[in-house]
Amino acid sequence: MTKKLPDGSIVALITPFHRDGSVNYDKLRELIEWHIANKTDGILVLGTTGESSTMTHREDDEVVRVAIEQADGRIPIIIGAGSNDSHTQLEKSLKYERMGADGLLLISPYYNKANRQGLIEHFKLCADQVNIPIILYNIPGRTGMSIPVDVVEELSKHPNIQGIKEASGNLSYAMNIAPLLNENFKMYSGNDDIIVPMLSIGASGVISVLADILPEETHDLVCSYLDGDVNRSREIQLKYLDLIHKLFIEVNPIPVKEAMNLMGMNVGGYRLPLYPMDPKNKEALESSMKKAGLL
Template sequence: MIQGSIVALVTPMDDSGAVDFKRLQALVQFHIGQGTDALVAVGTTGESATLDEQEHCAVIKAVVDYADGKIPVIAGTGANSTTEAVNLTRRAKEAGADACLIVTPYYNKPTQEGLFLHHKAINDAVDIPQILYNVPGRTGCDMLPETVGRIAQLKNIVGVKEATGDLSRYQKIRDLAGPDFAIYSGDDASSREFCLLGGNGSITVTGNVAPKLIHEMLMAAMAGDAATALAIDTKLMALHKNLFIQSNPIPVKWAVAEMGLIGKGIRLPLTWLTEDCFDAVRAAMRLAEVI
């Protein structure tokens, strides 16, 4: 089971919006050095919605190669088309990814039965560990705990990223999916409490900016050390908030660029962080002592 701080990695781009593979390699090495436990390549934060299929697969392969087995790589392979999700998942396996993160189909609002059949089709088509990803605020579709429990019985389904921020869902999913099913927070602001309840870590945006602190906080929470986890998380709370001051990944890419780790590239329809937000994000970074 992959556990701990799983960073939803930004995808570095140059001023023209082209993927910057040299910066990507340096970013992977940075996270290995900072104690990040695993990386997600081309998730929401990695701008999966604006990379074409060739780029998507190239970034996954590059992150796998750059990580070189030092930490696990989870490939974002979800799509609102089941056929496309199967293809991306198959190609991620071919690239050597350790697991895949498969977001709930967005925009078309499937039923709970449709969600089950979607994941069953991917499960049956590709023999690789698969992590469900429920983020109704972005997809317009909520995968209910009962559906997670049902899908969890499929052999390749090993976990879920639960990004609603609703802490009551943890125990419901645990009861339905069993003790060996990985349950990850997908909400940085509540990830400490989530892991104190028994969660297996967080798939984190904040970890792009403060990877060492996020790792230490989550390790303390998973060990049941509430006091230490709170002390560390206090330094991170402003980041948890202000990295979402505009749509993710706009603020986090700006912050990582401020740290000198990437350039100022982002793809339309996303735009660079507006100047009126600079001070708030910079202040949060100072509290976390990353600048």
Template sequence: MFRGSMVALVTPMHEDGSLDEAALERLVEFHIDSGTDGIVAVGTTGESATLDYEEHCYVMRRVVEMSRGRIPVIGGTGANSTWEAIKLTRCAMEGGCDAALLVTPYYNKPTQEGLYQHYKAIAEAVPLPQILYNVPGRTACDMLPETVERLADVPNIVGIKEAQGTVQRAEEIMERCGERLDVYTGEDANAREMMLAGGKGVISVTANVAPRLMHLMAEAALRGDAEEAGRLDAQLSALHKVLFIETNPIPVKWALQEMGLIGGGIRLPMTPLSEQHHETLRQALKLAEAL
């Protein structure tokens, strides 16, 4: 359903932590102009954990309005409460999102049966295309391939963002689910390899600051051009690493501020990037021609 480089969009804020709508519109236009293949609004990179319910729904709706049908918009609607996730997913649908991205419940550490019932309940409650999101390093919850295979039979569950960290995990899901479920990576560092292996795209942090290169790299990988994808990815490899030198989205928000696209706002408990990392990130941006 969705293909290529989809940006896990940051939520721009003023220094006091309030939403910066002018900067949000700048980012949407930046991605449309740069060829980004889709926008994820208020995913985990968008600080979903520290936006309240009204803000969350508002930002998703505004990104849809700003996009004006020029680019697919996926709303980040995951929560560790099934009922809250249903409410957010319904909000995404009513706001015009093309799909929802739902991170596994964090902290609760549900069983595999609990994960199956959680996602099945959301999909049955809201008739919007839905993408599962597995990122055990952030949630302490790993959704196993056999559970994903069961969920692939739910009609409006259309894909998974797999960020367990290995291409082998993504390949196992692809083998189990076939054409029933599209597989995307959430790991920029293995995006090229995963797409060459049959994945459909990447939901990317790096695309926030190097959208054109990420789009071109994904395009090359999806058509099977390993040489061109590798050449482009070599320019991006430093960013893939340095954008996680502190907890995401701290580095990527600093990078976007350095590029003049957003202000310096970030919500506690996240804090601005430590000064000791500024030059390292600045050099990675230059290598990727983002500065």
């Protein structure tokens, strides 16, 4: 395997829509160029923030095609290929590898869940057959279960499993993952409000919603820490902490899409069951954006 996962800020990219709800591929290309110009270190498409759960397989494939084509090797493109059906996950993973993906984000099974060995086999089914890096995705708030530490330990030994996105917000869990980290297995914060604490225990970066609106600042937050300037990193984290909280005042990606539209980025709305923000929450988001100098 020649491809490696990047350090730094990987944006969990939104999927832009037209007014009629169709995918706005021209805007997708525009966003990728914006991230390349503003220091983002990698782009994740079809993640939770990308609303892939309400998109068709054909739309997913076209988003991947457009993202890879537009990036043209200038920035790593990681694809959310997960499913609660292991064989569907494998089918998608192999397809995206053929299309030129630089890595895959694979979620633990949701709804049907799995026992310990089922979890291991769920991830190994893909890891044994693809030749690009895999990031495990631990997000119990969405899936109803956390990947046990001993399962992560076993999977981390697989040469194609090179990282974990830790999005439980549980620093105790992350601390138990930290001893497993090495040059071949990285951890990324899946929560923008604890990037610095995660970096302090060995994380290599963040897969970030904040980066959708503050790409350069999120890059600087991570890379300042990795370069040894902890004070600068902490200053950035604290400066935008209130804004980060407001980006999750309602279920992601509703607030971040609203923020982008308030900034004039015209990324469109959502698909049901996602629905526009409560006016009071929108007002709180807008106020925080003004304090952060975004409006």
